Amino acid sequence: MSQVLVDQETTTPLLEVKDITKEFPGVRALDGVRLKIREGEVLALLGENGAGKSTLVKILTGVYQPTSGQVFRNGRPVSYTSAQQAWADGIAAIHQETIAFSELSVTENIFMGHPITKKGGLLDWKRMNEETQALLDRLGITDFIPQTLLKDLSVAQKHLVEVAKALSHDVSILIMDEPTAALSQKEVEELFVIVRKLRDEGKGILFISHRFDDIFSIADTFVVFRDGDFAGEGRIQGVDEDDLVRMMAGRSVEKEYRSRKTEAGEPVLVVDSLCHPTEFKDISFELRRGEVLGFYGLVGSGRSELMHVIFGLNKACSGSMTLNGAPYQPGKPEDAVSNGLAYVPEDRQDCGAILPMTVGENITLASLSKITGGLRLKPEKENEFARRYASLLKLKAHSLDQIVGTLSGGNQQKVVIGKWLGVDPDVIILDEPTKGIDVGAKAMVHSFVAELVDSGMSVILVSSELPEVLGLADRIVVMREGLMCATLQTGDTNQEEVVALATGLKTKQDSSCPC
Amino acid sequence: MEQVIKSYEIPDSLPQGLLDRLRSREALLLLLLGLTVLINSLLSPYFLDIYNLADSTQNFSEKGIIVLSMALVIIGQEIDISVASIIALSGVLMGAAASFGCGTGTVVLVGLASGTLAGALNGLLVTRLDLPSIIVTIGTMSLYRGIAFIILGDRAYTSFPDGFQAIGQAYFFDDLVPSQFIVFVMLAAGVWYFLHHTVYGRRLFAIGNNPTGAKYSGIRVDNYRLGLLTLNGFMSGLAAIMLVSRIATARPNMAPGWELEIITMTILGGVSIFGGMGKMPGVILAVLLIGMVQFGMQLNNIPGVIMSIFTGALLVVSLVLPILLGKFFSGRK
Known part of the structure; x- marks a missing residue:
């Protein structure tokens, strides 16, 4: 070899x-x-x-x-x-999420876009099915046939169809x-x-x-x-x-994004053995006042799903939470907001901002009742409110009437953060706050996180960027495949240890959930 | 570019030129309305008669009442095509109540309650079962009218209390303005205020533009959906009261094709079929415009079939127009 x-x-x-x-x-x-x-x-x-x-x-x-x-x-x-x-x-690429036509057969999927035709332009299904069978034989696939519909195949089998499709292009x-x-594991063996x-x-x-x-x-x-x-x-x-x-x-240089204070405040959010039927299991942690708690893990480790439960978008199947000392069971995001918890989601375009609406309307959206003190809109007060957070975050926009969708990614993110600062939360969850934004806006978000905790807010920082987590967080929770692998003091750890935990080099503890 | 933005003090809005205002859909509708009035008055000497004109509002106002709530529904990214069937069902139930000897108050209550319940059922199906409103209301469109047919077959209720008939046959201001138009104007003012001047209206735009984002902002999206479809049912019940009391007849086949006309007026008024966009002034102008076009056609004895072709064509045009002129017309802002 x-x-x-x-x-x-x-x-x-x-x-x-x-x-x-x-x-x-x-x-x-x-x-x-x-x-x-x-x-x-x-x-x-x-x-x-x-x-x-x-x-x-x-x-x-x-x-x-x-x-x-x-x-x-x-x-x-x-x-x-x-x-x-x-x-x-x-050159053919097979993607993470396969793009397949689930109501069509294996043959139809493989020959999509380059069908074999008879003279006169009619489709030659007989030959296409034969060729598909030949491809399946070549790959040694026996558990489905060319006529099988894609929706009847497993994810692994769909990958194999993609492979066959690539081979059909030679x-x-x-x-x-x-x-x-x-x-x-078994499917992986078969793929290999x-x-x-x-x-x-x-x-x-x-x-x-x-x-x-x-x-x-x-x-x-x-x-x-x-x-x-x-x-x-x-x-x-x-x-x-x-x-x-x-x-x-x-990395050669390790960057400090903020100076840490040593004293830890009282616990603000306490999560106790929280379980979700499919996404995560047995999650327990404490978030203290004025602390940045980092969550690190690879894609699919269950971090965002955990945050969705904390924000009331989904429900846990067991476990409990307390917020500011009181039992906290959010049934919907509104409950989270009224209890002083805000969430800046990872998907800025679809979940974070209302892109077709204006800067002003976006910033005020979650605080409308508070600003107006009633049901009637008060444009003056709204503009004053929006302008306060826009300048706080150094937003670059031509006016409060600018449509958010026309701003750069970094400025869109500032609008979303502004919206949530507006509700004056005790706890703010930042889910991948710097994903896809430019370096300048990134630095702005980093220094802003530091200001937030200095003012007594508690921050949960979910990020796939290790330097960001290490540079900002006081402690880091490492998650892998829905489990907490470790809670580390940022000062006592390094990049190698965190990556090793997240990728599963070190053994994980097993945990049980009642559901 | 960078030097221009030295301070981060942001103005509220950029100055808007006269030209921008003239390019709005409202300006276009006003122009079309003027043209319609001009052409109609040239074609028929009776058009500009003040009594005729005022009387003509009776017909479109009943539809207009539902257009107001339909605009809210469509802005919220939903749709309701069961409205005409709700009119038929509410109308027949009111007729049944009247035939049992109920008084005016009870008959009105039956009309409003049955409309509201029918709308609430639409809303519950959409929110609890997470079904698209177009499918739900296609189903209930047949369902509600079907129930009306079961109750009444091909007969009609024609006896109603005098007090009830007075509702739809009353005229105000020197016997000039029909009650339908008064109700329409008052409700239009209310919906206008609701949509453009309350917290709810703002949240509705957020839902219509991005339901997921609205949910992530702590807005109870499903409550709004349920509320909107229930309101649409209530307005349909109210329209049924105005219609049935005016013609003193309730049949299962009444208000045929109204859902089409109502949606046409809404879309023509500048409400985006994709949700999130629309202004009440435009919607009200569109109701007046279609009302005037139909009145003119009636005066010139143009048969109803042609009118229905015209309405259908107008719906297609009003859907295509904003796409073709999307860059030209600036939408809500």
């Missing part, structure tokens, strides 16, 4: 990425990254959330164009402007973005059998996963990105998990 790999070092890679940089307004998502996908090799792409993995996939499949740098296909410089072009050139490079995220088969056929496979187990059992080589930078590459055989974690997390 290793002999084969060595031989390939001298051949031209199927795909080579050289010094790719991708900038979005105010954000550099990729900064001079490189990688090589070789024939008959599985390359694992690793990195934390936001490391730039998805951006690279989008560049390789023609969704984005790089700001600078070059992609080479068999040594020939290429630049794709559409997914069709990438397909035609033999691709030579297959990009698999978190293909195992929703699969059981097929991945190995494709590798042995000479395909190049770019495999993106958070799970180290996957990477060690399937990948031949790896490349690590960190914050859009290239952080390392090599053979899987030569490294262990700790090496990879260090490459993913290790």
Whole structure:
């Protein structure tokens, strides 16, 4: 095996990425990254959330164009402007959430967009079904047939249909973005059998996963990105998990976002063995006055779902909470707000802001009754209120009448934060408050969090950005797959430990829930 | 750009030019209304007669009453196409009550209560079962009219207390203005105030623009949905009272196609079919406009079939117009 790999070092890679940089307004998502996908090799792409993995996939499949740098296909410089072009050139990506037509058959899904036709333009279903069967045979799939409807397949089987679809285009490079995220262990094994088969056929496979187990059992080589930078590459055989974690997390400079005060206030929010039927289990923590409590975990660790329960959007099935010493059982968000708890959601566009409405209307939305003191709108008071929070957050807008949807992401986020500060909460939950916003707005949010806690507010900071959590939080709760792995004092921990806990290198404690 | 915004003091609004105001949908509707009046007065010498004109308000005001609440429903991203069936059901139930010898007060109560309950059932189905209101009200559209047919078959109730008939046949201001128009104007003022000057109206716009975002802002979205559909039922019951007392007849097949006309007026008035956008002045102007067009057609003896073609065409045009001219007309703000 290793002999084969060595031989390939001298051949031209199927795909080579050289010094790719991708900038979005105010954000550099990729900064001079490189990688090589070789024939008959599985390359694992690793990195934390936001490391730039998805951006690279989008560049390789023609969704984005790089700001600078070059992609080479068999040594020939290429630049794709559409997914069709990438397909035609033999590159196919299978995404985390497969886009499939659930009411159509396997055959129809595979030949969607490029049907086989008879003379005269009629569809040749017989041949398409035969070819589909041939693809399924090639992949060794026996548990469904070309005529099976997609809705009758499991998530794992749908992935296999995507693989078959890619093969029907005769691709030579297959990009698999978190293909195992929703699969059981057995399904993962079955998928890997097929991945190995494709590798042995000479395909190049770019495999993106958070799970180290996957990477060690399937990948031949790896490349690590960190914050859009290239952080390392090599053979899987030569490294262990700790090496990879260090490459993913290790940063040269650790930044302090605020100076911490040592004295902890009295508990404001106490959560006791909270359970949810599917998303999280046995969550207990205390949030103290004037404290920032960070929540770190990978996508799917149950952090946001926990916050939804605390804010009254969903219900827990067991466990209890107290807020300011009184029992707290929110049945709806209004209960949370009236008890002094505010939530800035992760999805700014759909949940946080009302994009088609104005800055003023958004900022006042949650505090209307308080501002007007009755039912009649009072434009003067509303404007005064909105302007106060707009200037507090240094909002850039041409007027209070500007439509929020026309603001930049960072300014939209300021509007949402302004709305929640307006209700004058004791506890504010910030769920990924700096996701997708530019550096300047990010720094603003960070310094603002510091001001909030200094004024006696308590903050729960949910973030996938480790430096942000380490730089702002007093303590960090690490979650993995719906469980609390640890509660760490920020001063006593480091990035490696947090990443190791979140990715499950260290053993987790088991917990039981009555539901 | 960066230098311009030195301080973060933000003005309330940017100055709005006269041109922007002229580009509004209200200006367009006013222009169309003027044209309609002009053409009608040229075609028929009877159009501009003050008594004729005032009397013509009777017909569109009954629909207009429901248009007011329909505007709220559609702004809230819902729809209700069962309104004409609610009129039929409420009308028949009122007729039944009258035939049992009930007095005016009871008959009115039956009308309002049956409308409100029918609307509340729509609302409960939408909110408790999380069903789209279009599907629910397609179902109840058949259901309510079907119940009316079961009660009455192809017969009609024609005897009502005198006091009840006085409601829909009364005229005010020197026997000039029919009661329907008075009710419409008063309710229009009320809904206008509710939508544009209360906390509830603001929250309704938030719901219509982004129901999820509204929910995350602590607004009880389902309560608003239930309330809106119940209100629409109440208004349908009220319209049934005005209609039945005017013609002193209740039949299961009355108010045919009204749901179409009512929704047409609402959309023509500038309420976005996608929710979140709409102004009461526009809606009221659209009611007047369609009312005047229909009055003119009646005066010129244009048959009802043509009118229905016209209404259908107007609905399509009023849906297409804002999309085509979306950039030209500035919507709510």
